[in-house]
Amino acid sequence: MNIHGRNPVIEALKAGKEISKIYFRYGTHGQVLKQIEHLARKAGVPTVTLPKQKFDRLEGGNDPAAQGVVALIEDVRIYELDDLLEIEKEQDPPFFVALDSITDPHNVGAIIRSAECAGAHGIILPKHDTPPLTDVVMKASAGAATHIPIAKVTNLRTALEKMKTAGIWIAGLAGEGEVDLFTLDGFKPLCIVVGSEGRGIRPTNLKACDELVRIPMWGRIESLNASVAAAVAMYEVRRKRV
Incomplete structure (x- = not known):
């Protein structure tokens, strides 16, 4: 690479x-x-x-x-999900970000960059619905992909269920969410799921979410770019943990 x-x-x-x-x-x-x-x-x-x-x-x-x-x-090291769950978090509760069907490498890189800057402990990517970690992703991440652990999973729904079993709360970003982002409990062990801009989080993965979270909109446009929405959500979690 x-x-x-x-x-x-x-x-x-x-x-x-x-x-x-x-x-x-x-x-x-x-x-x-x-x-x-x-x-x-x-x-x-x-x-x-x-x-x-x-x-x-x-x-x-x-x-x-x-x-x-x-x-x-050398290629970026790819972790197993179990590796991420075992990473020592010191005094900070586990904080992960999972991507669902985000195929634009620039968006993937931008989310990785924001996750690393916001202090997330790892990224979960589906093997089949995510672009490979090429130099395009690396450039978009500004090198962050070399710092934050990244796991690739065969089935995101199964991975989310496994995280729930490990005590991690699954919060999906969705425009139809009933929970306002600014009321989200950011102190608990947490995984934020980010879907594609076109169809959002797939229905099967929506069912694995403990709650759906919306970002309030005050303008005429209904939604944010996926990478921007992810950054807003991650920094709201980090703000609450400071």
């Missing part, structure tokens, strides 16, 4: 990921690049400067998001 962009590469280095090599585009300069070189030396990661033409081929075209830096990294 390639990671494109200065900040995602820095985050991957800080996270101690298995980076095999870092490529710079010839003529690229700046303090951030010096920081990457410093971190790479400390980690024993070789760096190579390439002519623009070769660098552009490596990144798959002249992509401005690469910012003159590409890292070759």
Whole structure:
């Protein structure tokens, strides 16, 4: 897997990921690049400067998001659901985010980024209804996918039921929800389920939710983008836990 962009590469280095090599585009300069070189030396990661033409081929075209830096990294570690449930949460109750049928890699990456920033303990992704964790997802996550544990499950309904058995409250985001987000109990062990923008959470997974939560709307548009809705919900949980 390639990671494109200065900040995602820095985050991957800080996270101690298995980076095999870092490529710079010839003529690229700046303090951030010096920081990457410093971190790479400390980690024993070789760096190579390439002519623009070769660098552009490596990144798959002249992509401005690469910012003159590409890292070759091992695939993001994928956890089992049991691994996430056993992660030590210190004094913070378990807090997870599950995605249902979100197929846009930019949305997936943005949700991963928000989840990591909001202090969630893990992400649950269906194996068959989620895009692979490609460099597009990595860029959209700004490197957060290298920090937050991610589990992939064969059947999301089964995974949600297993989490309920483990004492985790399942809250699904839905426009028809009876519970206002701002009244949600954010202190209990919690998993927020986020559905696709088109059809929302699938009916079978809705049945696994302990409650459906709506985000209040004051404008004329009925709903938020999936990644924005997820971020609003996660930060409301974090606000209550501060």
